[in-house]
Amino acid sequence: MSSVNPYFTFNYTQPDEYHFSHDSVFLARKAFELATGDLSTWRGLDLCSGCGIVGLDFLFHRKQSKQTMPAQFDFLEVQDIYRPYFEQNLQSFGDDLPVVTFINQNYESLKSIPDSKKYDLILSNPPYFRLNQGKMSPSEFKNRCRFFIDSDFKTLIEAIDSALAPQGQAYILLRDLQDHGWSPLSEARKILAGRREIQPVADIRGTPLVLIS
Numbered sequence: 001m002s003s004v005n006p007y008f009t010f011n012y013t014q015p016d017e018y019h020f021s022h023d024s025v026f027l028a029r030k031a032f033e034l035a036t037g038d039l040s041t042w043r044g045l046d047l048c049s050g051c052g053i054v055g056l057d058f059l060f061h062r063k064q065s066k067q068t069m070p071a072q073f074d075f076l077e078v079q080d081i082y083r084p085y086f087e088q089n090l091q092s093f094g095d096d097l098p099v100v101t102f103i104n105q106n107y108e109s110l111k112s113i114p115d116s117k118k119y120d121l122i123l124s125n126p127p128y129f130r131l132n133q134g135k136m137s138p139s140e141f142k143n144r145c146r147f148f149i150d151s152d153f154k155t156l157i158e159a160i161d162s163a164l165a166p167q168g169q170a171y172i173l174l175r176d177l178q179d180h181g182w183s184p185l186s187e188a189r190k191i192l193a194g195r196r197e198i199q200p201v202a203d204i205r206g207t208p209l210v211l212i213s
Contacts, residue, residue, distance in 0.1 A: 009060040013088040014051045015081065023173060024050075024125045026204045028057030031123050031171040032065075034201060034211070042070040042120035044098075045163065047107055049075035051085035054123045056093055069098045070121065080104045108155050110163040119163055122170035122212075126156055153184060157191045160212060164196070170212040173204060185210060 005025050014020060031054075039062070046055030052075050062069055075086060086102050160170050174184040185208060188198055192212065202209040 007061070009057050009064075010089075010092050010094070012051065012053060012092070013085050014053075015085060020050060020053050020125075023204050023207060024053045025057050027123065027125055027171065027173055027209060028054045029061060030202045030204065030209055031121075032058050032061035034171070035121055035169055038068050039070045039121070040068040042072075043118070043165075044070040044073040044121040045119040045123070046073070046075045047110075047122055047124035047160070047163075048126045049077045049082070049086070049102075050079075051082045052089050052102075054125055056089055058123060059097065060093065063096055069096070072099045072101075073097075074101045074103055074119075076103045076105060076107060076110070078104070078106045107159040110159040111155070113163050118165040118168065120165050120168045122160055122164055122168065122172075124160070124170070124172045126172065153187065154191060157188045161192060161196060164212065168213070171201070172210050172212060173207050174210050175207045188212075 005022050007025070007029050009025070012020075044055065044058075046052060046058075049055060055073055055075055059069060059073060077083075077086075083102055083104065090097070090100065160172065164170050174188065176183065176185070185198070185200070188210070192198055196212050198210055198212045200208040201211045
């Protein structure tokens with residue numbers, strides 16, 4: 001996939017210290033292409049949302065193509081520093097939004113979510129690296145964006161499993177880290193064995209986009 005985004009949506013605001021990559025906007029576009037049909041009764045979640053780019057881009061594509069929006073769309077992010085940027089992005093988005101909530105929590109909280117609150121659609125561009133992988137930055141904020149610091153990969157996958165409705169769909173970017181001796185996809189399959197299917201559905205600039213269903 002090209003590194004040039006051909007699908008302009010709206011003007012974002014984000015912290016100067018850490019900018020999202022095009023992986024996020026390409027994830028949103030691909031999820032829009034794959035999650036089709038009437039979503040008017042769905043509950044959606046942007047997990048590890050940052051300033052909301054993935055979820056808001058997905059909603060913008062639905063809006064521009066005059067397709068139904070999910071009834072509810074939540075944005076879960078552990079770093080509250082993102083909240084004012086998220087709120088500015090909501091204003092830039094314009095009208096015709098579903099019910100939207102920014103939730104400042106660790107995704108571990110999703111492991112106890114009640115059945116009535118489960119999600120039909122989950123989108124996520126999560127941290128890629130475990131603490132012993134890659135070079136740490138002097139910035140704690142950057143490190144928390146890139147590394148599993150506030151929780152771990154196993155908890156992420158278990159949280160998605162717990163939060164996803166029985167017939168739900170989760171689109172997650174899982175970077176292949178074979179150079180680090182770790183395959184997130186293989187590990188996720190072991191964690192979900194017997195409960196859910198997980199399979200690659202697209203390639204986002206060299207990073208597999210997987211569907212958990």
